[in-house]
Amino acid sequence: MNCYIAIMINTPRESPMENKRIPYQAATNENLFGSSPQVLVALQQALSSVHGYPTPDAADLRHALALKLGVQADEIVVGSGSAELISLLVRRFCGHDREGEVLTFTPSYPLYCQEARALRIPCTEIPLTSSYRIDLQALVRQLRPSTRLCFICNPNNPTGTYLTSAELAQVLDCLPAHVTVVVDEAYIEYVTAPDCADAVAMLSRYPNLVVLRTFSKAYGLASVRIGYMVAQRHLIEQVMEVKQPYNVNQLAQVAALAALKDEQFLHMTLQATQEGKNKLEQALHKMGVQFWPSQGNFLLLDAGGYSADGIHNYLLANHILVRRADHHTLRLTIGPDEHQLYLLHMLQELLHPSRVYATQPLLAQVLDLGYQVQDQPEEAATHLHDLQHKATEQPGAEGRIAQAFARALAMRCQQCNTAASGNLYASNLGEMDMIAAFNVLVTATPLVTFGHRFANHAILSAITGKSSVYLLDLGIGSGLQWFHFMELVAAIPGKRPTLHLTGIDIPDSNNPDPAYKLQATGARLAAHAERLGLDFSYTYVATRLEDFDLQSLEIDPSYTLIVNAALTLHHLADELVAIPDQRDRVLEQIRDLRPELLTLTEPDSEHNRLDFLPRLRESLRHYHTVFDVLDTLLPADMPERRVIEQEFFGREILNVVAFEGADRVERHERLDAWQHRLTRNGFAPAPSQVTASQLQHELDLHPQFSLAAHTAGYTLHWKNTNIIAATAWQLAD
Incomplete structure (x- = not known):
């Protein structure tokens, strides 16, 4: 039995690409189907005139483009690739004497910010949502009086996602007149989605709109460097002030004119690209490689369970060049069948279960x-x-x-949809068995206490000198985190702050009183506070977070507010399941409460946006690491260990693997996804005095554990594999 091998049964073991040793250059989104034969003829004929200067301002090409686009020639500027035009726009509208700033998005084309920063101009990158969409509210929040340029890549590189005409109009309508919006349509020729925005058609309605296009992609002229921008005359005139008269060489102009005329070659390119993309998508789906639908000549890939570096380096060693988009994703240019068969052959070898x-x-x-x-x-x-x-x-x-x-x-x-959807609250075991197992998990491993200890020290640092502190715990459970925190507060010399704790957690459906567990948690915490001599009070709310409005809490403004979320927010649905995005909604409510600090602990694994097979591979990596920790730290015959493995983590695995849509509540996200989400919702990493050595000492970590620092906190690793991330955040403004 080996279903996987049958996936690529038609792929030759010894590929023609392997024989020729020709690299598959899939990293730069060139037209891998070549250039128009008419371009080569025109270039040959033009060689005899290379001794002269090029046509000023590419007049012939501008007139040809104007005729094709239905605009005026003086509404077009031709550049040495779109890259030169991006540089001219940044220089003209954000130059050092104008003190302008640039806005763009991430992940997207990196040159926008690279050009700005090369000129020492501030550039802010707004993270896209989990479905790689623009967050309009985040965009508006980042606007400043000094914002002068906003770059939007549509279709977006490297994700392939796109804005519809209505969505682009929303973006344009929300931006003030002093912000010039640059829509980069480098891949517009490849678009097949009928509702994708055509920014050129919107130019007459928006005097602050600039459109960039290029001959480097679909027209196959990447090496001669030629692109163009279209805008209303007043913007064109401003760009012309900083443009050199002979900025585009004559051979590039000749090549572009010839390419523009050869519509048959363009049609062939677009058809071959679409067919190649369809074939590649079908093969990747069978192979368990995540990809996102793309309107460009490329796909964004995530193999799940593999780092982008690992896949990149393996393919590179086999003469295939792809582009790393981030730590987990790769961008791949669509190419001829010969190239793609070889790529799939290599991926099959890398991802085969036996390997x-x-x-x-x-x-x-x-x-x-x-x-x-x-x-x-x-x-x-x-x-x-x-x-x-x-x-x-x-x-x-x-x-x-x-x-x-x-x-x-x-x-x-x-295909069973049962009530036991896999979260920790659904179990047939008795309450005491579950409590005993959880206590073992907390006391004998750092899988929970790592996040607690980091958060507690970060909070302690944030409340230094404060007289009254309001702690809001989103998912308090048994409240174990706060016993340690109270001991830290009790050790503060001199006057200690007054503490109020509000615990929120889901109702207990198995008890006549749904708030029974929350009440018991409060009683235990109050008794502990009394023993330590702390001024402590407690309230609770038995509810699902998605059903509750945090603004309804009565928080005394004289109290310093701290919000804590440990292993909780990943249970909320995001936009991949339903609109509105409940994770974003809760973070927006937290932001509006204006806390001094938000602490967040979450598993560092992606079980949210990945489809079944890549999610299976990713979850197997993650939970195998967790089980290996338990195997090392707990006795094999310990009854509580079986409960931890088969009830706690086993039910998580059940939910991650077996369920889809809203039934899947264990939707963990990787650290970088949470960082993007928090940044987009108005948070920034908080400065912290917590050190790795301090955490290692307090937790008495096994030598196989290590802590990796990042901008917002630490990630706990076991045998160099990431498990869980603990972070601390403050308001960005």
């Missing part, structure tokens, strides 16, 4: 069965019993995690 888990056959079998579950769930179900049997006979972390994943895959095969 991913070469020394762990049970985990390789889990992955292998995942491919069958995707394509042939009925057949896969017959093999799951064999996996479960082998897993029960295998001691150690590998066998126990294989059991958990076998159960999850079986449930996915059954």
Whole structure:
């Protein structure tokens, strides 16, 4: 049985690309189908006149473009690629004597900010949402009186997402007249979505709009460097003030004119690109590589469970060049079938289960069965019993995690939607068993206390000198974090602050009093505070966060507000599930409360935006690391360990693997995704006095643990694999 190998059965083992040793240059989004033959003829004929200066301001080309676009020739400026035009715009509207600033988005084309920063001009990058869309509210929040330019790439590079005409109009309408909006349409020729915005058609309505286009992509002229901008005359005249008269060489002008006339070659290019993209998407889907639908000649990929560096370096060693977009994603240019077959052949070798888990056959079998579950769930179900049997006979972390994943895959095969959706609150075990297991998890491992300790020290630093502190805990649970915090406060010399704690958590559906657990938590915390001699009060709200308005809390303005969210916010649905985005909504409400500090702890793994197969690979990486921690730190025969593995983390695995849509509540996001989300919602990393050595000492970490510092806190690693990230944030303004 090996479903995975059958995926690429038509791919030759020894590829023609491998024989020729020709690199697949898939990193720069050139037209890999070549250039128009008419361009080559025109260039040959023009060589005899290279001794003369080029046509000033590319007049012939401007007139040809004007005729094609339905604008006037004096509404066009031609540049040595769009890159020169970007530089001219930044110089003209944000030069050193104008003290202007640039706004753009991330991930997007990096040259916008690179040009600005090269001229020592401030540039702010606004993170896109989890579905790679522009957040209009975040854009408005970042506007300053000094904002002069806003760059928008549409379709966006590297994500391939796009703005509709209505969405672009919304953006343009929300920006003040003093902000020049530059819409970079480098990939507009590739667009097939009928509702994608055509910014040129909107020029007459927006006097502050500039459109950039290029001959480097669909027209296949990347090496001669030629692009153009279209705008109303008053903007064109301003750019002309800083443009050199002979900025575009004559051969580039000749090539562009010839390319513009050869519509047949352009049509062939667009058709071949679309067909190649369709084939590549189908193969990547079967292979378990995440991609996002793209309106460009490229795809953004995420293999799940693999770093972008690892995939990039492997492909590079096999003569395939791709572009790293961030730590986890890669951008790949669509190319001819020969190139793409070779690429898929290499990816198949890299991602094959037997290679991913070469020394762990049970985990390789889990992955292998995942491919069958995707394509042939009925057949896969017959093999799951064999996996479960082998897993029960295998001691150690590998066998126990294989059991958990076998159960999850079986449930996915059954397409079962049960009430036990996999969060920690759904269990058939008794309350005391769950409490005992959770206490072991907290006391014997740092998987929970790492976030607690970091947050507590960050909070302690933030409240220095404050007389009254309001602690708002979103998902308080049993409140274990605050016992340690109270001890820190009790150790403060001199007068200690008054503490008020409000705990929010979901109601207990198994108890006649839904707030019973929250009340019991408050009673225990109050007793602890009394023993320490602290002035402490407590209130609670039994509710789901998505059903509650934080603004309804009565918070005394004389109190310093601290908000804490530990392993909670990933349960909220975001825009990938439903609109409005509940994660953003809660963060917006927190921002409006204007806290002194927000502390956030979340697993550093992506189970939100990935489809089934890449999510399976990512979750297997993450939970295998967790089970290996438990295998090392807890005795094999400890009853609580089985509860931790098969009830706590096992139910998470069940939910991550078996459920989709709103039924999947375990939607963890990687650290960088949370950083983007918080930045977009008006937060910035908070300065902290918490040191790695302090945390390592307090937690008495096993030597295989390590802490990696980042701008907002630390990530806990086990054997160099990231597990969980603890961060601290303050208001950006």
